Amino acid sequence: MPRLSHLKKYASHPILLGTVLLTATGLASRVIGFFYRIFLSHTIGAQGMGIYQLIFPVFALGIAFCSSGIQSAISKYTAEAVGRGHCPQVYLYAGLLLSAALSLLCTALIYTGAEPVAFYILDEPRCSALLRILALSFPLAAVHSCINGYYYGLQKTLVPSISQLLEQICRVLCVYLIYRICISKGTDVTPAMAVWGIVCGELAGTLFSLTVVRFRRCTKHLLSAMRHVFVFSVPLTTNRVLIDLINSAEAILIPICLKSYGYANEDALSIFGILTGMAMPMILFPSVLTNSVSVMLLPSISQAKAQKNQTLIRRTIRRTIEACLVLGFASTLFFLLTYSLIGQYLFVNTLAGLYIRTLSFICPFMFLSTTLCSILHGLGHPTATLLLNLSGCLLRICIIWTCVPVYGIRAYLYSMLASQILVAFCAIVILNRCGDLHPGSGTIR
Numbered sequence: 009m010p011r012l013s014h015l016k017k018y019a020s021h022p023i024l025l026g027t028v029l030l031t032a033t034g035l036a037s038r039v040i041g042f043f044y045r046i047f048l049s050h051t052i053g054a055q056g057m058g059i060y061q062l063i064f065p066v067f068a069l070g071i072a073f074c075s076s077g078i079q080s081a082i083s084k085y086t087a088e089a090v091g092r093g094h095c096p097q098v099y100l101y102a103g104l105l106l107s108a109a110l111s112l113l114c115t116a117l118i119y120t121g122a123e124p125v126a127f128y129i130l131d132e133p134r135c136s137a138l139l140r141i142l143a144l145s146f147p148l149a150a151v152h153s154c155i156n157g158y159y160y161g162l163q164k165t166l167v168p169s170i171s172q173l174l175e176q177i178c179r180v181l182c183v184y185l186i187y188r189i190c191i192s193k194g195t196d197v198t199p200a201m202a203v204w205g206i207v208c209g210e211l212a213g214t215l216f217s218l219t220v221v222r223f224r225r226c227t228k229h230l231l232s233a234m235r236h237v238f239v240f241s242v243p244l245t246t247n248r249v250l251i252d253l254i255n256s257a258e259a260i261l262i263p264i265c266l267k268s269y270g271y272a273n274e275d276a277l278s279i280f281g282i283l284t285g286m287a288m289p290m291i292l293f294p295s296v297l298t299n300s301v302s303v304m305l306l307p308s309i310s311q312a313k314a315q316k317n318q319t320l321i322r323r324t325i326r327r328t329i330e331a332c333l334v335l336g337f338a339s340t341l342f343f344l345l346t347y348s349l350i351g352q353y354l355f356v357n358t359l360a361g362l363y364i365r366t367l368s369f370i371c372p373f374m375f376l377s378t379t380l381c382s383i384l385h386g387l388g389h390p391t392a393t394l395l396l397n398l399s400g401c402l403l404r405i406c407i408i409w410t411c412v413p414v415y416g417i418r419a420y421l422y423s424m425l426a427s428q429i430l431v432a433f434c435a436i437v438i439l440n441r442c443g444d445l446h447p448g449s450g451t452i453r
Contacts, residue, residue, distance in 0.1 A: 033169035037176040038293050044180045045289050049281075049355060051187060051197050055274055058263070058281030060199040062130050063138045065256035067145075067206070070118060072252045074111040075150045077245030078103045079157035080385060081237040086161025097224055100158040102233040104151065106241075111150035119143040130260060132277075141203040148210035155217040167220050171213040179209030244385070247394035254401035258408060259284075262420060265412035279359070279417055286355045287363035291371065294339040298332060298375040309386025321387070325439060328379050336372025343368035366421040373428035380435035389438070396434050400427035 049057055082103040089096040118125070119140050126136035152175075156168040183205035190197050259280075266276040312320045343350075343364055351361020377400075381393045407423035 029165045029169050033173045034297075037173050040176050040180055042289065042293065044176075044183070045285060046354060047184075048202055049286060049357075052199050052202070054278040054281045054285075054357070056199045056281070057285035058277030058279075059132060059134055060138070060202050061281055061284040062132055062135050062259060063142055063203070064284075065252060065259045066118065066125065066130075066139060067142055069249065069252040069256055070111075070114045070143075070146050071149055071153070072245065072248030074114050074146055075107045075153035076248045077241035077243075078107045078110075078237060079153045079160075080244050081241040082154055082157035083161040084240065084386070085233070085236055086158055087163070090162065095228075096158070096161060098228070098230055098233040099161070099237060100154060100221075102230060102237045103154045103157065106234060106238060107150040107154050108147065111147040115143045115146045118146075129256075131264065138200055138203045141200060141207060145207045145210045148207070148214045152210060152214040152217055155221050158221070167217065171216045174216050175209040175213035178212035179205040182208035240390070243390040243394055247390065247397060250394070251397045251401055254398070254405060257405060258401075261405070261408050262412065262417075265408055266417065268413035269416050282355075282357055282359050283363055283417065283420075286357060286360040287367060290350060290360075290364055291343070291367045294335060294371065295375060295378065297335060298378050309383055313387060325380075325383055328383065329376065329436070332375040332379055333372055336375045339371040339375075340368045343371070363417075363421065366418065367424065370425045370428045373425070373432040376432035377428055377435060380432065380439065384435065384438065392438050393435075396431050396438075399434070400431040403427045403430060 048060070052060065082099050085099040086096040089099065122136045122139035122143070123133075126139060127133050152171065156171065159165065159167045183201050186201040186204060187197060190201070262283075263273075263276040263280050266279060267273065271279065309321060309324065312324070347361045347365040347368070349361075350364055351358050355361075377396075381396065384390070384393045404420075404423040404427045407426070408420055411419035411423070
């Protein structure tokens with residue numbers, strides 16, 4: 009009977025349940041995505057992967073501008089409304105209105121400005137057609153993101169989990185269907201088919217979310233809710249936009265600096281494709297667990313803060329740090345032992361394996377920085393995470409600009425390690441100074 013009571017206790021824990029569910033679906037999605045990446049690398053080649061990866065900074069920038077900060081705001085205020093016994097859906101409506109308006113603006117800007125962005129910024133004219141297709145996904149992603157944020161705030165992860173898995177399955181099926189059509193008609197297989205997969209995946213996830221969410225009349229304080237969501241999301245959106253701008257600069261600078269190092273344009277794009285399309289997804293594979301924890305930590309910490317439960321906050325932070333370090337060092341050891349096999353047999357590319365070996369050391373620090381920044385958001389310190397992430401990104405930019413033309417791609421790999429160490433260390437220092445790691449701390453600031 010005592011064991012049964014312990015099981016019931018853990019089964020009723022929202023962070024544990026949400027993390028398990030998100031991790032299970034995220035793991036399934038990553039497995040599908042992993043083999044999908046292998047399929048793409050074989051069909052469009054390393055150079056095609058490089059061209060395809062070049063548009064992702066634009067995609068991330070658009071998502072950051074339209075919905076990332078708003079999603080976190082919806083999650084936070086929904087959790088606080090539940091904790092106080094208020095109607096939470098008003099924050100979903102407020103976020104949807106703001107996010108939909110921004111996403112339509114983003115779609116118009118990218119669709120009409122695809123050619124200048126591809127030619128002058130990405131330095132690859134072949135990206136213009138891909139950008140026009142990609143622009144269609146922003147309104148879909150905005151609606152999908154807001155509904156997910158609402159369910160995260162309720163600490164109910166079933167709908168976001170299913171929509172994530174459905175999105176990935178539909179993306180892969182759509183791309184495979186396009187591939188089979190191209191083969192049967194004898195036409196060239198291009199990176200455009202992968203971008204259409206993104207649009208179809210977002211459409212599937214959005215339709216599912218809209219179908220299951222229960223819309224109720226709860227608009228009494230809509231303007232006030234919009235103001236709260238807007239004010240909280242501004243620093244988060246600024247954070248994401250600035251970081252994605254710098255990440256975009258990274259993606260653009262890497263091929264340029266590799267050319268300065270001595271590579272031809274095609275070789276530079278191939279190396280960029282191997283790094284971002286093969287090695288990085290492999291390194292990020294274990295982060296499905298820490299990403300799930302991060303999603304659940306924000307509303308949980310926000311609710312604990314609203315209830316002034318400092319003991320729960322301190323215990324959650326300490327256990328998060330311990331778990332991230334264990335998972336991180338285990339991941340590093342795994343990649344150090346298997347990098348050669350992964351490169352040779354999965355990607356059929358020796359360079360991918362060598363990049364995985366070097367990148368393996370970032371795992372503990374990357375997992376720490378992700379979860380600790382989510383905790384800082386939940387405690388109401390979005391500006392601190394902005395400064396932390398900006399510092400890490402600027403450090404990478406400096407190393408890319410000064411060292412990659414001299415030492416090649418290895419300098420960029422080491423810059424990623426240095427930036428993750430910096431962010432994780434500073435996040436721990438900030439939490440320590442705020443008193444959230446000390447048993448005898450006073451009120452949370």
